[in-house]
Amino acid sequence: xxxxxxxxxxxxxxxxxxxxxxxxxxxxxxxxxxxxxxxxxxxxxxxxxxxxxxxxxxxxxxxxxxxxxxxxxxxxxxxxxxxxxxxxxxxxxxxxxxxxxxxxxxxxxxxxxxxxxxxxxxxxxxxxxxxxxxxxxxxxxxxxxxxxxxxxxxxxxxxxxxxxxxxxxxxxxxxxxxxxxxxxxxxxxxxxxxxxxxxxxxxxxxxxxxxxxxxxxxxxxxxxxxxxxxxxxxxxxxxxxxxxxxxxxxxxxxxxxxxxxxxxxxxxxxxxxxxxxxxxxxxxxxxxxxxxxxx
Numbered sequence: 237x238x239x240x241x242x243x244x245x246x247x248x249x250x251x252x253x254x255x256x257x258x259x260x261x262x263x264x265x266x267x268x269x270x271x272x273x274x275x276x277x278x279x280x281x282x283x284x285x286x287x288x289x290x291x292x293x294x295x296x297x298x299x300x301x302x303x304x305x306x307x308x309x310x311x312x313x314x315x316x317x318x319x320x321x322x323x324x325x326x327x328x329x330x331x332x333x334x335x336x337x338x339x340x341x342x343x344x345x346x347x348x349x350x351x352x353x354x355x356x357x358x359x360x361x362x363x364x365x366x367x368x369x370x371x372x373x374x375x376x377x378x379x380x381x382x383x384x385x386x387x388x389x390x391x392x393x394x395x396x397x398x399x400x401x402x403x404x405x406x407x408x409x410x411x412x413x414x415x416x417x418x419x420x421x422x423x424x425x426x427x428x429x430x431x432x433x434x435x436x437x438x439x440x441x442x443x444x445x446x447x448x449x450x451x452x453x454x455x456x457x458x459x460x461x462x463x464x465x466x467x468x469x470x471x472x473x474x475x476x477x478x479x480x481x482x483x484x485x486x487x488x489x490x491x492x493x494x495x496x497x498x499x500x501x502x503x504x505x506x507x508x509x510x511x512x513x514x515x516x517x518x519x520x521x522x523x524x525x526x527x528x529x530x531x
Contacts, residue, residue: 246296253292255285257285262281262316274317275395281313282388285305286380289301290380298353298356299360302379303346304343305384305387308339308343309384310335311332311336313394317398318398320398325400327409328394328470331467335394342423386488390464391467392481393470393485399475400475411469412466413466413470415465415469416466418466419459419465422455423460426449426458427456429444430449441509441510442508443504443508450518450526453501453518453520454500458523467485468482492521493520
């Protein structure tokens with residue numbers, strides 16, 4: 237078995253164990269306050285699954301064991317909530333189909349870059365070097381716990397859609413489907429363009445500035461945030477009073493804008509001469525005309 241195949245097999249074990257732990261949590265936790273509602277029980281199961289994956293991260297000394305969780309866990313959460321309703325309403329079926337397209341595409345994108353079980357995101361490597369003995373606490377909070385809280389918050393829109401039942405579809409549903417699909421497509425195109433750029437053997441110090449990357453420094457992140465806002469629009473169409481479902485996509489957007497992007501830009505500025513000036517002219521996230529483009 238090749239190193240990559242062994243890595244894939246390990247990921248299957250990790251996520252099978254996490255799913256089994258989540259199932260046991262909802263199956264055997266007593267239906268008593270404060271864990272007597274679907275959202276609370278789903279949150280507990282989500283947390284338990286995160287702990288299981290974190291355990292494997294520690295055991296393998298590789299926090300990238302968690303990386304697929306972002307796209308694997310939300311569909312499992314939807315399946316749990318869907319099992320609690322008598323019939324899945326049409327709106328939820330559309331949202332579910334888009335969720336699965338997003339999940340399969342994003343998981344596949346991760347697996348394409350997963351060389352073997354030793355593969356670890358460069359950000360985690362830098363955090364390990366920076367924090368030393370405190371690294372696993374940082375990993376537990378920042379790499380595992382916080383992203384899980386964000387994707388759970390973003391997925392709450394799906395519960396709102398399921399709970400609302402078969403309310404009439406309307407123009408907002410069409411907009412929600414369009415925005416969600418556009419987010420998926422935009423991120424997929426950005427990832428494909430970045431992959432093609434890396435395979436083109438670019439000169440040392442170069443960075444991608446063509447295609448979707450011409451008008452946004454991080455169009456893949458823009459696509460991802462657009463996807464989560466699209467899911468929220470389904471919730472807004474199903475239950476307009478459920479404004480609190482917007483907290484999840486808002487938090488995800490803030491994560492990318494104030495944490496992920498600054499980390500990426502700092503690394504690019506340190507490694508690529510001229511990038512800092514480029515960053516002043518090109519939008520951080522939302523596609524926008526380039527300011528004073530010399531070309």
